[in-house]
Ligand SMILES: Nc1ncnc2c1ncn2[C@@H]1O[C@H](COP(=O)(O)OP(=O)(O)OP(=O)(O)O)[C@@H](O)[C@H]1O
């Protein structure tokens with residue numbers, strides 16, 4: 023039972039550490055302001071994952087080699103500041119998913135350093151990885167919802183993991199579902215929701231622990247353009263509250279329209295890192311498509 | 312509380328994988344049933360064997376020509392064996408006692424009246440603390456001057472040896488069988504829990520993704536194993552109870568009391584105690600089975 027106590031203990035501390043912080047001067051949209059910080063914010067020892075003042079995401083000469091000398095990433099150095107909105111683009115197999123999986127330590131770098139919130143993930147003990155993951159919200163192309171749980175239960179699970187009381191869960195889940203535009207659909211199972219709605223559930227789940235970093239791997243990959251637009255708007259609004267957002271995508275239109283920082287990968291290397299559209303430099307046309 | 316939540320998660324998993332849970336429960340049921348049938352049988356056989364072995368005794372016959380002093384010396388020698396702990400009990404049977412015992416045993420004691428003198432030698436009847444000591448006792452007294460040269464020492468050597476071997480065999484065979492049974496049950500339950508983990512591997516992946524710790528994911532599986540073990544054990548105990556009341560007790564009361572009085576009640580284990588042992592065993596089977604599996608298949 024000591025382990026469970028440990029869980030609760032850390033849960034509270036991560037909660038505290040990842041309360042939304044205003045980075046940008048823009049006001050918080052009214053509907054987002056509703057995500058109130060957790061009521062119990064006791065200061066506990068041993069905060070497992072509290073981002074420091076430096077960059078939110080930092081890659082230093084990261085090489086990721088898969089079995090058989092396949093290079094997922096081949097010497098990537100990049101820095102993403104807290105509060106940024108960044109697109110990660112590149113053709114299939116260019117290393118976008120590898121980049122993202124390194125951030126949540128689903129993978130470990132073969133060499134180089136992956137530093138999240140000032141913590142070098144290469145030195146993070148395996149037992150601390152769950153606390154890293156609670157500090158990062160994750161959204162995937164295939165939603166990764168628990169199929170036999172309703173939308174509410176899926177979101178609630180992320181709160182239960184971090185040791186929230188049942189009252190807190192009951193209070194925050196409807197709040198966050200309303201926020202992502204799923205008012206009144208909490209009792210539906212994932213298979214009873216459209217793709218876009220399922221993705222909203224997964225975004226709600228990613229947000230419910232108030233992460234300072236939200237990572238999305240092709241969040242609109244399975245959705246039609248209009249629905250994609252809705253999801254992107256939601257991510258933008260989340261970014262305005264100070265959450266760092268990193269989105270890997272193929273979706274050229276969206277990237278072009280949003281005019282944010284774009285990091286382009288090709289064969290595991292960064293070939294462009296600039297504000298703007300998906301592919302502004304005509305010289306890259308042949309490589310990135 | 313969290314335990315409540317883990318419990319609900321376990322029940323959810325059991326409901327979601329009903330077939331797998333039933334398989335684990337039936338495995339526990341069979342293991343506990345065999346264990347529950349085996350433990351009383353084993354204890355009965357063991358008590359019967361030890362009842363027989365306690366009857367192995369050594370008769371040391373005394374020569375008619377032995378002096379009182381020599382007989383006393385032999386008595387002292389046996390007395391020493393008793394203080395050494397090899398002899399449990401010994402009694403002196405005089406020539407007259409021997410004749411009287413013979414007379415009691417014969418259907419027509421008048422034949423003894425025709426004897427010119429008492430032909431029966433006196434003896435020491437020795438009961439070893441353990442049948443295994445019989446040989447040592449015999450060795451200690453076999454060259455004594457007081458011994459009757461023709462009768463010497465009589466004890467059922469082969470019976471004693473055979474009983475000893477039987478007792479040892481029963482004991483080790485019993486432990487080995489119980490051991491094999493328990494290992495098999497743990498592996499089978501572990502395997503069904505593995506199926507359960509496998510059936511929910513995508514879920515487990517998602518759980519890891521949202522930052523669930525190892526034990527947060529493991530507890531429900533652990534509880535699932537214990538629930539299956541417990542339910543299986545309870546059903547097995549109910550079945551054993553039915554068999555005990557319907558078959559064993561009925562048979563025992565109907566059968567010749569001479570047979571049952573000697574062993575069955577003496578060696579039997581009380582049913583409430585057996586129930587506690589079996590239900591505990593069921594829970595343990597589930598816990599160990601899922602525990603081992605989780606160590607192997609839920610490394611995170
Ligand atoms: N588990 C793996 N084992 C071996 N090679 C892998 C593995 N995962 C990815 N790769 C390889 O690493 C390279 C980068 O893959 P990655 O999944 O990061 O690409 P991506 O940019 O996400 O592609 P997509 O847009 O198709 O999702 C590819 O060549 C791929 O084949």
Ligand SMILES: [Mg+2]
Nearest residue numbers: 118119120239
């Ligand atoms: Mg990918």
